[in-house]
Amino acid sequence: MGNVIELVARERTYSGREVADLLGIGASTLRKWSMLLEQNGYWFLRDSQNRREYRQMDVAALQRFYRLTKDQLFPQEEAALMIVSHDVALPARMETAVALAPPIPVPVSHNVWEEKLHALAVHVQQQDAAHQALLERVENQEAYIRSNLKERDRRLMKAMNDIMDAKVELAKMKDEQRKTSIWHKLFRLQ
Missing domain, CATH: 1.20.5 (Single alpha-helices involved in coiled-coils or other helix-helix interfaces)
Structure with a gap:
């Protein structure tokens, strides 16, 4: 458990503005999507001022969310459930590999x-x-x-x-x- 915490502590995090720019969306849209994922059980890191900090795996999850809602026309609630169920099923030590791997479709x-x-x-x-x-x-x-x-x-x-x-x-x-x-x-x- 200590190794996972150290790994997370050393991992680079991104601000909301950086992630919004990376995804090509507005900051308010990113906040909305993040809250929707959190409502379905997803967990984001928070800084000392309670702002979300996005890890690489979070960026990958948001990119999957974007593809599901914009490209494949899934409703946002359904896409959030798919992402949360996909990410919860993965062990913690696989998080960095998941960020680099293509999304696995939910059966x-x-x-x-x-x-x-x-x-x-x-x-x-x-x-x-x-x-x-x-x-x-x-x-x-x-x-x-x-x-x-x-x-x-x-x-x-x-x-x-x-x-x-x-x-x-x-x-x-x-x-x-x-x-x-x-x-x-x-x-x-x-």
């Missing part, structure tokens, strides 16, 4: 995986169909809007031209009326 029934994959595939197909329907609808709406805008612009231009033509005609008529009225007045006066 799960083949049918369960097939059902999950099938459900996921069906969901993806439904999402693709909905996505295509939305794209088609948006394209149809854009075409409708473009055609209506062109028609509106055409009508506005025609109305403006008609108004301008009417103004020109009115001006001509007023000018002619003014001219004729002056001539009429002149000829009537004589």
Whole structure:
């Protein structure tokens, strides 16, 4: 037991910010994941100010957690249980070897995986169909809007031209009326 404590004491630890940067996540996400693992029985070292200190095996566990939740789309609670059950089963002297080894999958029934994959595939197909329907609808709406805008612009231009033509005609008529009225007045006066 004393050898394990000495080994742990000599092992390099990482701060939360270092681990968050290493994983490419935010510090708050790392805290959330760490608390979730602790709720399921995982244990992190703490410093004198009660901050978590992450060992290499903790970083490896968090990397497995990341892969399970982000790449394989496991719910976070299920991924935490898988990691805790995986890590608890290993003897303490194997901790450093586990950090370097790839994760060992938890035995799960083949049918369960097939059902999950099938459900996921069906969901993806439904999402693709909905996505295509939305794209088609948006394209149809854009075409409708473009055609209506062109028609509106055409009508506005025609109305403006008609108004301008009417103004020109009115001006001509007023000018002619003014001219004729002056001539009429002149000829009537004589």
